[in-house]
Amino acid sequence: MSAPTSGSPLPAAGAWVLATDDPVSSVGYHPAFTGNGRFAARVPAAGNGFADTPVRTQFHVAGLYTGREGTWSRKASLPAWSTLDVSDGSGSFNAAFADPPGAQTTVVESEPLIGGDWAPVSSPRAGSARGIERYRQSLDLRTGVITTEARWNSPAGRMTDVRYEVFTDRSRPHVAVVSVTVTPLWEGELVITDALDERAGSRVRTVERGGDQGRIWTLVEAEGSGITAAVVSVLRGPESGVGSAHEEPLPAPDGGAAQTLRVRTSTGRPLTFTKYVAVVTSHTAAEPLGTARVHAEGAAREGYGRLEEDNRRAWQREWExxxxxxxxxxxxxxxxxxxxxxxxxxxxxxxxxxxxxxxxxxxxxxxxxxxxxxxxxxxxxxxxxxxxxxxxxxxxxRLDAARVAASEGGHRGARFPWESGLTGEEDTPDWAPFGRLEQHISADVALAFWQYWLATGDRQWLRTAGLPVLSAIADFWTSRVTPDAEGRCHINGVIPPDEYAVGPHDDSVYTNVAARESLRFAAGAAQALGESADPRWAAVAKRIVVPFDEVRGIHPEFDGYAGQTIKQADVVMLAYPWENPQLSQVTRADLEYYAARTHEDGPSMTDSVHSIVHAELGDAEKAFEYTRxxxxxxxxxxxxxxxxxxxxxxxxxxxxxxxxxxxxxxxxxxxxxxxxxxxxxxxxxxxxxxxxxxxxxxxxxxxxxxxxxxxxxxxxxxxxxxxxxxxxxxxxxxxxxxxxxxxxxxxxxx
Missing domain, CATH: 2.60.420.10 (Maltose phosphorylase, domain 3)
Incomplete structure (x- = not known):
């Protein structure tokens, strides 16, 4: 449930259900999103299908990347698999939410588009909903089920109550379900259209599409990588329905596979139609299309009730x-x-x-x-x-790719990419310097591997996964540092987490502390396994310079930092998550100094680390202020x-x-x-x-x-x-x- 100032939300249905009764809010309707950890869907105001506004609905599956083609790989999007439209012959339910031809959509001024491939996002716009009454859309956080209800007045003046439910099954990694219950307040022929709408696809080409015997399918290939993804839909409806599977042009250049089911109605009699969807990629199956058919047909045999219950149980385990x-x-x-x-x-x-x-x-x-x-x-x-x-x-x-990256830079060990996609090679766009210079990423990876060891104590994992990664990162840092005449070790020519400091700069205090700790993690992992640690790890860790301004009592962000505005949390993170050994008054001084210099329009996670550090210092009031x-x-x-x-x-x-x-x-x-x-x-x-x-x-x-x-x-x-x-x-x-x-x-x- 949203805050009272957000659109026109309905009263909360407990602490677990988020809901709205306004699909066209002038303050910005942002469509719901659900997934099972393997694939997902953004669900528009209509409760099913594809919509380009107010936020483009995308349908992603893990690992579907394009090739690099001399630049960088990108995430590819599937056709929209949730379309299950309702029509009385004069118009359709989904069309009631679409902008009419020639309509001018209103961009919400407070949410401008951030353009470019690096951070693409659609700008929220006020939408349309013609002939729609009694609207309600809700997301149940306990199960991931998105429910959309409305009374639709068609262009012909026929009233129909419509209720959609959409979820991806967390207990079945390849399966999703879309169900619509239609209660016509009129008599005549109802048409249900199940489609795989290729308008939603991006950076893919269609290899095959078709339909037969109550099912439709699409096989797509990501551009340049050869990775394929199959989407199969099996439609089930009332036994009285007469179905016909066929390819049917959709209102978009690429069209898509579609099938229709036509049913005679009687006033007030509810009719339920369910499509069982399977999504399979070539990462998990040698023949994705055949495997997807098996999963979709198996789901249809088990039925909606069984899938709904299994999904609920799977989410219940997570919510414990x-x-x-x-x-x-x-x-x-x-x-x-x-x-x-x-x-x-x-x-x-x-x-x-x-x-x-x-x-x-x-x-x-x-x-x-x-x-x-x-x-x-x-x-x-x-x-x-x-x-x-x-x-x-x-x-x-992708450790081998990180080893190659370190070697190409003239270093030992492994250097992980700032942006990583399909292969683990550097996928930062060529115009951005961060891929070459924001090297603290390798230390960030090391911290996560060390934290997993602390949390689990899994010695077998540490031997086969943890130590190989930690030692490779440590080897990188030992060869990356530059000793001075006094034997102190510097890390020169980097960009710190503060990306306003494009530099390059020497001795980023975050990078230096993170590198030092990475070396200690590797030594600690070797010791835990009873193995000998490379003596260079401890020696370099001891000599890495940690800049400190004795006059101001703070850590300067980098050598030569002069108090300029920063983009996001950087030096403050020495306290958390790095737990740099320092006096609490230093932690407080760093926090107060850099919080005052952080750009007010910076990313959200900065305030979270400020909250955590305030809590560590005992400042509960300030911690909660930053939580808000x-x-x-x-x-x-x-x-x-x-x-x-x-x-x-x-x-x-x-x-x-x-x-x-x-x-x-x-x-x-x-x-x-x-x-x-x-x-x-x-x-x-x-x-x-x-x-x-x-x-x-x-x-x-x-x-x-x-x-x-x-x-x-x-x-x-x-x-x-x-x-x-x-x-x-x-x-x-x-x-x-x-x-x-x-x-x-x-x-x-x-």
């Missing part, structure tokens, strides 16, 4: 790891929405890493950045380590989706959702992972009654942390006793028991 926020219903919905959108784009069986927009769009070309390891991934690790591991598999599978800042200007109605910036940008922005969730998982809890214990330093803003983190995971233990103003309770659900460090004291939670620790009293510092 909830984040409960007491005292602010709107904030609670936004927390759950953020978690939902992360889960739509990742799955434990998918060896693909989410881009900043996940499977919602081709924003940032669908490339993988530091956004994953730094902002999205930690929010998964705390409660879903099985999913977090699959995300790391993406980097592991990290969500309110960025969230879009009516389904609580983040945009990248206050003025638009990539959408849906998982990076923002992930940073926002970290405020609760690591900020207010003070949760930090260690090899032999967890550390907690809970604090609660006065604006909230409590925060409960359910089913946190650490080395085989599953536990809850319940933060209240009068104390915090740690409950161990399963596993051996849990060592907890708090306020400098080590205590243990017994198996099946609980432990109460103090909740910190907020400081009065301003």
């Amino acid at each position: 790891a909830d984040i409960v926020v007491r005292g602010d219903a709107l904030l609670q919905r936004r927390v759950r929405a953020s978690k939902f959108y992360l889960l739509t784009s990742v799955h434990e069986d998918s060896p693909w890493s989410p881009s900043p927009a996940g499977l919602s769009s081709d924003g940032y070309n669908g490339h993988v950045f530091w956004d994953t390891e730094t902002w999205i991934w930690p929010a998964l690790l705390a409660q879903h380590p099985h999913i977090a591991r699959s995300v790391l598999d993406y980097r592991l599978a 800042r990290s969500v309110e200007p960025f969230v879009r109605s009516p389904f609580e989706q983040f945009a990248e910036a206050r003025m638009g940008g990539a959408f849906t922005f998982l990076t923002g959702h992930g940073g926002f969730l970290q405020e609760f998982l690591y900020g207010y809890s003070g949760l930090r992972l260690r090899a032999d214990r967890i550390a907690l330093a809970p604090i609660l803003p006065v604006e909230l009654e409590g925060i409960t983190l359910q089913r946190l995971c650490w080395r085989g233990r599953v536990f809850d942390v319940d933060i209240r103003s009068d104390g915090t309770t740690v409950r161990l659900r399963s596993g051996e006793r849990l060592p907890v460090e708090t306020a400098g004291t080590l205590r243990h939670v017994p198996t099946g028991g609980e432990l109460t620790i103090s909740t910190r009293t907020p400081s009065r510092h301003r």
